[in-house]
Amino acid sequence: MDLSAINPILLLASLMVAATPILLAAIGELVVERAGVLNLGVEGMMITGAVCGFIVTINAGSPLLGFAGAAIGGALLALVFGVLTQVLLSNQVATGLALTLFGLGFAALLGQGYIGIKAPVIPKWPVPVLSDIPVIGPILFNHDPVVYLGIAIIAGVWAFLRYSRAGLILRAVGENHDAAHALGYHVIRVRLLAIMFGGACAGLGGAYLSLVRVPQWTEGLTAGAGWIALAIVVFASWRPWRLLLGAYLFGGVTVLQLNLQAAGMAIPVAYLSMAPYLATILVLVMMRAGRAPGSLAQSFHASR
Amino acid sequence: MIRLEKRTAPSRFWTYAAPLLAVVLTMVCGALLFAALGKDPFETIRTIFWDPLFSEFSWYYRPQLLIKAAPLVLIAIGLSFGFRAGVWNIGAEGQYILGAICGAAVGLAFYPTESPFIFPLMVMAGALGGWAWAMIPGFLRVRFGTNEILVSLMLVYVAQSLLASMALGALRNPDASGFPGSRNLARYPSATSWINESAGLHWGVVFALIAVIFAYITLSRHIFGFHVRLSGQSPRAARFAGVNPGLLVLICMAISGALAGLAGLFEVAGPSGLISIDFNAGYGFTAIIVAFLGRLHPVGILLAAGLMALTYIGGEIAQSNLRLPAAAIQVLQGMLLFFLLAVDVLTHYRIRLTARGVA
Numbered sequence: 001m002d003l004s005a006i007n008p009i010l011l012l013a014s015l016m017v018a019a020t021p022i023l024l025a026a027i028g029e030l031v032v033e034r035a036g037v038l039n040l041g042v043e044g045m046m047i048t049g050a051v052c053g054f055i056v057t058i059n060a061g062s063p064l065l066g067f068a069g070a071a072i073g074g075a076l077l078a079l080v081f082g083v084l085t086q087v088l089l090s091n092q093v094a095t096g097l098a099l100t101l102f103g104l105g106f107a108a109l110l111g112q113g114y115i116g117i118k119a120p121v122i123p124k125w126p127v128p129v130l131s132d133i134p135v136i137g138p139i140l141f142n143h144d145p146v147v148y149l150g151i152a153i154i155a156g157v158w159a160f161l162r163y164s165r166a167g168l169i170l171r172a173v174g175e176n177h178d179a180a181h182a183l184g185y186h187v188i189r190v191r192l193l194a195i196m197f198g199g200a201c202a203g204l205g206g207a208y209l210s211l212v213r214v215p216q217w218t219e220g221l222t223a224g225a226g227w228i229a230l231a232i233v234v235f236a237s238w239r240p241w242r243l244l245l246g247a248y249l250f251g252g253v254t255v256l257q258l259n260l261q262a263a264g265m266a267i268p269v270a271y272l273s274m275a276p277y278l279a280t281i282l283v284l285v286m287m288r289a290g291r292a293p294g295s296l297a298q299s300f301h302a303s304r
Numbered sequence: 305m306i307r308l309e310k311r312t313a314p315s316r317f318w319t320y321a322a323p324l325l326a327v328v329l330t331m332v333c334g335a336l337l338f339a340a341l342g343k344d345p346f347e348t349i350r351t352i353f354w355d356p357l358f359s360e361f362s363w364y365y366r367p368q369l370l371i372k373a374a375p376l377v378l379i380a381i382g383l384s385f386g387f388r389a390g391v392w393n394i395g396a397e398g399q400y401i402l403g404a405i406c407g408a409a410v411g412l413a414f415y416p417t418e419s420p421f422i423f424p425l426m427v428m429a430g431a432l433g434g435w436a437w438a439m440i441p442g443f444l445r446v447r448f449g450t451n452e453i454l455v456s457l458m459l460v461y462v463a464q465s466l467l468a469s470m471a472l473g474a475l476r477n478p479d480a481s482g483f484p485g486s487r488n489l490a491r492y493p494s495a496t497s498w499i500n501e502s503a504g505l506h507w508g509v510v511f512a513l514i515a516v517i518f519a520y521i522t523l524s525r526h527i528f529g530f531h532v533r534l535s536g537q538s539p540r541a542a543r544f545a546g547v548n549p550g551l552l553v554l555i556c557m558a559i560s561g562a563l564a565g566l567a568g569l570f571e572v573a574g575p576s577g578l579i580s581i582d583f584n585a586g587y588g589f590t591a592i593i594v595a596f597l598g599r600l601h602p603v604g605i606l607l608a609a610g611l612m613a614l615t616y617i618g619g620e621i622a623q624s625n626l627r628l629p630a631a632a633i634q635v636l637q638g639m640l641l642f643f644l645l646a647v648d649v650l651t652h653y654r655i656r657l658t659a660r661g662v663a
Contacts, residue, residue, distance in 0.1 A: 040453065080642070089308070089653070090645035093392055093453070094596055098645060101589060102638025108631035219631075224461045231454045270469035277458040284450045301310065301653075 006259045012139045016147055019251025021046070021205040021213060023150045025229035026236070026243050027157055028201025034161065034238055035194035036174035036295035040096025041081055042202050043226030044103020049074040049203025050210035051107040054114060054217045063122045067146065067207050074203020075196040077103060082195040086188045089299045100226070108219045119215040122146075146208050151244070153201065158240040170194060174293035177300040187300050202226065224277065231280045235287050246283070253279045308653040318651040323597060323604075325650075326643040327611065333643075334636045343626055351626060352618030352636075365617050367504025371575045372613035375400070375567035377512040377606055379591035381519045382563030384600040386556035388523075389535040393557055395441065395456025396564040397588025398463035399434035403565025404572035405470050406433025408579050411495035412475060412487060422494040426569060427507070434565015435558055437463065442557030446550040452557070460588070471581045490577035497574035508570030515563060519602040532556070564588060593641045612637065 025042050032039050052073030057066030081099050084090045125148070127141040161167040172180040173190045181187050209225065210217050228250055236243035257275040260267070331353070335345035356365040379396050386393045393399075407430030414422050441455035475486040489495045497506040523529035535542040535552055543549065567587065576583040594612050598604030619633030 084642065084645055088646050088649040090648055094641075095645050097394065097592055098638060098641040101593065102635065102642060105631050105634025105638050109629060109635055112629055112631070224457070227454060227457050231451075231458070234451060234454070268469055268473070270465045270472070274462045274465045277461045280458050281444070281450075281455050284454060285444055285448045301308065 006263060009135060009138055011255055011259060013142065015248060015251045015255045016139070016143060017213065017251075018254045019247040020147050020150045021208040022225055022229050022232060022250055023244065023247035024146075024153065024205035024208065025202040025226055026232045026247060027150075027154050027240065028198035028205075029229055029233050030236070030238060030240065030243055031157060031161075031170070031201075032194050032198035033233055033296060034174045034293055035170050035191050036177055036293050036298065036300075037085065037191050037195055038092045038096065038297035039078070039081055039099070039195060039198055040093060040230065041078070041099025041103060041226075042198075042229050043222055043224065044100035044106075045074045045077050045199045045202035046103075046206035046209070046226045046229075047107040047220070047222045048077045048103045048110075049206030050221060051111040051114070051206075051217060052203065053207025054119060054210040055110065057119055057211055058114060058117060061120070063120060063211055066211060067204055070203040070207030071200040072203070074199040074201070074206065076199070077106075078195050078199020078202070079192070081199075082192045085299065086191050086195075089301055092297045092299070104220065111217045111219065114217045115219075117216060119211045121215075122212055144212060146204070146212065149204075154240050154244050161240070171293075174295055177295045177298070181300070181302055187302075191300075202229075205229070228276065228280055231284055235283050237287075237291075238293065249283070250276060250279065307656045307658050308649065309656050311652055311654055314651050318647075319599070322647040322651055323599065323608075323644060325647050326597075326640060329643045329647070330636065330640040333639055337632065337635065337639075338628070341628070341632060343628060348622055348626060348628060351622045352615060352633075354618075355621055356614055356617040365621070367502065368617050369610065369613045370504035370509055371506070372616045373609040374506070374508040374512045375571055375587045376591050376594045376609040376612055378508065378515055378567040378570075379560075379564045379588060380594040380598065380605045380609060381512075381515045381602060382560030383591060383595045384519065384598070384602070384605060385523075385532055385559050387536075387595055388600050389532045389552055389556050390539065391442075391553050391556040392453045393438060393441065393456050393560045394453050394592065395438070395458075395460045395463075395588070396560060396591055397584060397586065398456065398460035399437045399561045399564035400568035400571075400588045401460075401463040401467050401584050402437040402568070403430040403434035404568035404583070405467060405475070405579060406430055406565070407569030408486060408489060408572050409470075409475060411489050411492065411573065414494070415487060415492060418494045420494070423497070423507075423573075426495060426573065427566065430565045430569025431562040432565070434568065435562040438557045438561020438564070439554070442554045442561075446553055452553075464584075467579070467584070468581050471579050475579050477578075485580040486578045488577045489573045490575075495573055497570045501574075506570055506574040508567060508574065511566055511570065516602045516606050523602065528555075564591075590637065593637055596641060597644055615640075 025046050029039065029042055049070035053066040053070030056069030057063050081095055084095045085092050122144045124142055125145050131137045131141040161171060169185050170190055173185060173187050177187045206222060209221055214221055232243060232246040235246040254276050257272045261269055261272050331349055335349050338348040339345045356362065356369060383393060383396060407426040410429040411422060411426045437459060440459060441452040444450040444455055445452040471484050477485060477487045490498060497508060499505045499507065531542065531547045531552060534545060535547055572579060572583060590612060594605055594608045598608035615633060615637060622628040623630055
């Protein structure tokens with residue numbers, strides 16, 4: 001094995017890229033869970049976003065439109081979940097699972113004619129001046145725009161939840177939906193909007209996989225990324241900045257594992273590829289989760 | 305304006321009618337989907353839901369239905385205990401794979417000796433493999449409060465990697481000149497789970513029926529079944545009734561894991577025959593649909609598994625005869641689950657039409 005073949009700067013730079021899809025999906029789910037809804041369909045929304053983004057990019061020739069299409073596709077699929085759980089009051093756990101099963105099939109159906117096509121390369125956007133700093137420059141400031149967008153969304157969600165009135169209402173709905181209803185807030189409307197935001201973010205994360213990470217369409221290409229995103233939300237105790245930390249941790253494990261495979265480590269590939277999943281379990285065990293939102297996964301029905 | 309009014313007790317009529325309505329709605333939407341794919345909707349629906357049972361080739365398809373339904377029943381019965389008690393074991397697929405690996409490993413260890421004790425040993429190893437894999441999320445939830453949904457799911461991906469390494473390494477057929485996959489257990493008389501291959505009868509079918517009867521009696525007549533149902537409906541009341549919540553989680557995980565492991569073993573020693581990278585056909589995930597479609601009731605699960613097997617076999621016929629894409633069947637199964645969850649609202653709520661503005 002030749003460990004000197006692993007360049008630490010490239011490793012850290014690719015860590016940021018590897019973390020981005022999980023990070024995007026997780027920040028969306030964080031908002032959904034802060035509104036008191038548990039959507040286990042992240043994997044399904046991600047893969048639907050992946051295929052929608054890929055199809056739009058190939059047909060329209062623009063990755064920007066592709067990401068927009070992915071966000072819309074993810075949000076529409078999330079709306080199905082929203083209508084079922086919020087209007088028809090179905091069990092959130094079961095509906096989320098159904099969304100994943102449906103999304104996997106639906107994405108495979110949509111993507112049939114697109115297997116084996118390569119996505120256009122998305123140019124990097126080096127930040128002027130900053131990207132010229134040695135070591136830090138190539139790690140932090142020489143990426144494609146979606147990496148920056150992911151971090152911007154985290155900052156935005158943090159500010160929204162902490163400082164805005166709408167963020168306060170969303171948290172109130174998540175902590176105690178009966179009290180929020182009594183105060184005159186529209187619990188179901190707030191939750192539907194949060195669910196759609198979560199779907200759009202998951203769609204973006206999926207599109208990042210199919211357009212940048214892989215970059216082509218294969219069936220089942222998310223390979224559990226959506227579930228890891230769900231785990232990271234618990235790991236982060238529903239706080240945006242800790243979520244960033246969690247996503248980088250998992251990005252790091254994934255990238256390190258791939259690098260060790262390439263460096264020809266004595267451990268068989270099959271065991272190395274277990275690493276991200278085992279790391280997720282380990283972290284779930286070690287991190288005592290913080291307090292979950294009070295009304296998480298409970299259906300709301302305004303009785304009179 | 306449409307308003308939902310909570311029923312004081314679930315409607316008896318809709319408890320039975322809702323799954324039927326969901327199936328009808330799925331057929332209608334499925335027909336629209338098939339039409340959108342450029343297929344004749346009526347012919348496709350007939351091919352999927354009618355041909356496997358009553359066409360001129362049904363003598364071939366009916367045994368296939370049995371083969372598909374047996375693992376679904378076994379896994380779904382196990383899951384139904386946990387789902388009733390609020391224990392969400394989503395990783396049955398992983399437990400199924402581990403059961404198959406452990407059981408097949410025992411069988412292959414004895415190759416080529418013949419003995420009537422080999423198959424029972426394999427059955428035990430299969431159940432233990434699935435049980436052990438399910439105990440990981442169970443134990444972690446009881447001891448550390450980790451979320452069993454996430455842990456059991458992560459273990460599915462770990463199990464798939466393990467399966468790949470077994471099929472390419474430890475369990476590979478030494479006589480296959482480097483091809484991946486183990487020896488064919490179905491051609492090893494002491495290890496095969498077939499009873500009558502042409503009738504589609506293997507030990508998994510027998511165990512599935514036993515599991516249905518066992519689950520029915522346990523849930524409706526035994527104190528344990530009462531505790532399971534009580535824990536799901538009111539965890540607080542269950543504590544007062546003397547239920548040990550940790551132990552209940554472990555028992556529910558143990559039942560579902562062992563049954564999923566058994567399903568995996570019977571599959572690998574019969575219909576699939578050998579451990580290969582992709583011998584698992586996603587039964588562990590489809591069984592979740594089956595469990596809900598059957599309303600977590602043993603007899604319901606039996607019927608639901610039959611219906612799901614029908615969509616599998618019918619889907620295969622439609623795939624070869626009408627060139628329907630395989631993913632379309634997966635979408636159909638997903639829609640079925642959606643409609644089932646949607647029409648469930650009729651069981652628990654009454655729909656009232658009221659004039660707008662009356663509050």
